[in-house]
Amino acid sequence: MSSFISEPPRQTPVFGEYDVVVLGGGPAGLLAAASASRLNARVLLVERYGFLGGMGTAAGVSNFCGLYANVHGENRRVVQGLSTELLDRIAALGGLNPPHRILGKVDAQAYDMTAFKCAADQFLDASGVRILFHALACGVVMGEHGRVDSLLVETKSGRYALRARVFIDASGDADLAAWAGVPWDKGDETGSLLYPTLMFKVGNVDAERAQDAWSTIPGLMDDAVRSGEYRFPRRGAIVRPQKHPYEWRVNVTQLANADGSAADGTDAVSLSAGELEGRRQIVDYLAFLKARVPGFENAYVLDIATQLGIRETRRIRGRAVVSADDVLGCADVDDAIGVNGWPLELHVAGDVEWRWPPIPESRGYNQLPLGMIIPEAGCGVRNVLVAGRCASMTHEGQSAARVTGSCFVMGEAAGVAAALAVQAHGDLAEPADIAVEDVQAQLRANEVFLG
Ligand SMILES: Cc1cc2nc3c(=O)[nH]c(=O)nc-3n(C[C@H](O)[C@H](O)[C@H](O)COP(=O)(O)OP(=O)(O)OC[C@H]3O[C@@H](n4cnc5c(N)ncnc54)[C@H](O)[C@@H]3O)c2cc1C
Structure with missing residues (x-):
């Protein structure tokens, strides 16, 4: 018996054409969609569930880490930008706790998941983002010159093609990037992943x-x-x-x-x-x-929780890689898009291992580079950005910068880079061609702390 069948060729209806399609409504996708749309890009966000928040709601996380850093012994909010508006909206619904201290070192903030879902709806609505819920992405169609032409989704009303000038993969698993041919890694040098948790x-x-x-x-x-x-x-x-x-x-x-x-x-x-x-x-x-x-x-x-909480799967290979040394050494980079203040948090077999930058000697955060959300040049994929826990990091680096605060940072920067690329080159938009200084200037205008 053959292990494969051949499907008949098919005609797939085009659901719509957009400047930017964002795959995934987790912390990274939310910020990516909002920031691109607020720069007048026509944005569609695609999500397999009927609500937003990603692991933050579907996996029952209910706690924001990475918004604060221990800066020479003092806890400071280091992730701002558009995420401040999202948090304000959660607070206005009565769903945000005051910060609490984790392991005596750095602050986190618990939230009510229902309030997060409702605030995320409001946040995207106020940003002018169109949402397609209950749509499971299942493949891409490549166009010419390394460009993704369409993202394919399965929905209750059938299969659709979504066309865009730039695609932002915020799926957490780098689904879109992997289908497009962006190289990726999984786990440590032995392939061992951070262990999942059902919350x-x-x-x-x-x-x-x-x-x-x-x-x-x-x-x-x-x-x-x-x-x-x-x-x-x-x-x-x-x-x-x-x-x-x-x-x-x-x-x-x-x-x-x-x-x-x-x-x-x-x-x-x-x-x-x-x-x-x-x-x-x-x-x-x-x-x-x-x-x-x-x-x-x-x-x-x-x-x-609706689903198993997944901490790590694919991480793309990008133009820059965030490593354990970057996190522990509070690294500076030239192409900063924001900062990560969370330590290494490795969910290993039977335990959780924590490793911190020196406290209070260090400033407690590392800068995150724009290059971590841009696929490596050699793969030839030109109109895809990858934000969130599947961006370019080592296994250990990802154990830190996978938390919500850093995903907000990456998402906001991806949305800005995508929108600027569309403004500059329309159908031929290539985010990697946009000057870092232009992305940074817009992020500063959004009140992002670049470090
Ligand atoms: C158990 C657990 C506990 C954690 N605790 C904390 C904590 O206390 N604080 C903290 O800040 N962080 C915590 N984290 C980490 C954090 O929640 C995640 O890393 C973060 O949500 C990642 O954001 P993201 O946007 O990159 O991806 P995700 O949150 O994974 O979002 C991806 C979105 O894409 C959608 N999607 C994926 N594939 C497809 C597809 N093919 N088609 C359509 N939609 C798709 C998903 O449904 C999801 O909504 C925890 C994680 C886990 C698993």
Whole structure:
């Protein structure tokens, strides 16, 4: 029996022609679409779900990291630009907590996911972006001279082609870039990826009794393991109160393949097994919380994320690469588009490893280069930018700059570069040809902190 079938040739309707098509409505795609549209580009954002936010909503993340940096011992907000408006909109819906300190070093901000979804709708609407929800991108059609002509999507009303002058891949998995022929890597030198987590929330927590349980839970887990009654998928857990203190989010599951390697978000079989195993781990962990953690006796699982939380899959090879040394050494670059203030956060087998720039000796952030969102010149793909967790970083560099703050930075810069390229060269737009100074001038006008 043959392993393949041949599909009949088909005519695919063109849904529309745009200046910029953005694939993915996560943190990077949101900012990319808004920033391009505010420079008068005609923008379509394509998203497979019926809501925006990416991992930040679909995977239940509910916490913004990377907005702040520990600058010589003092926490400062270092990611601004258009993301400030998005955060203001979440706050106006009552969905943003004040900053809380992570591991005594750097601030993060918890948010309500429903408020994030609604604020993201408003943000794109106010920016003039058109959205196509429930559209799963499934391929590209290449035109001449290394240009992507169309992105193909499957929808409930059939398959469409979306034409654009510039495409921004903010899919998190570099789907579009990979189909177009941009080279990419996965994992560390052995191919090992950051492990995924299925996030969940528990409700009915007695906040007065729970108090600062986030600091005592890791010790209670160690005690529980020593007692021989419990086993956990990884050491420690991030268990934090949400906007409403009877609701806590839990980041503890860890999903592996049968051989122990990390579940792979670009492999349908691995993803399927991960969802099943994630829910099994959640049932076990709730039993631990109820039995061993004061305040959680009557807790229940309020919500399990729509999908497995994927930290890392493909990372493209770009004109610049963000590495662990850049993050730990607070690197400067000539083509800065903003900064990353988050440390290395490596979700390795059974554990989470943190590595920080020197605190308080260092300024606590590295500049992010424009070259990390532009595919390497040799691949010949001319009208694609790649923003977010699939941009050009090493495995370790990505463990830092994958968080929301840096994805906002990359997305905003990608939108600006795409819109300027369309203004300059229309149908022949090539973002790599736009002068860095012009991108930086527009980012400054958007009040982005370039470092
Ligand atoms: C478990 C977990 C916990 C985390 N905790 C934190 C945290 O506390 N704070 C923090 O700041 N960050 C955290 N992160 C990291 C952060 O959430 C993500 O790295 C960030 O959301 C990446 O943004 P992105 O826009 O690059 O991609 P994503 O958020 O992955 O968004 C990609 C979007 O593209 C869509 N898409 C993908 N492929 C297609 C396709 N083929 N067709 C159509 N649509 C498609 C997806 O549905 C999604 O909406 C966490 C991540 C995980 C997994």
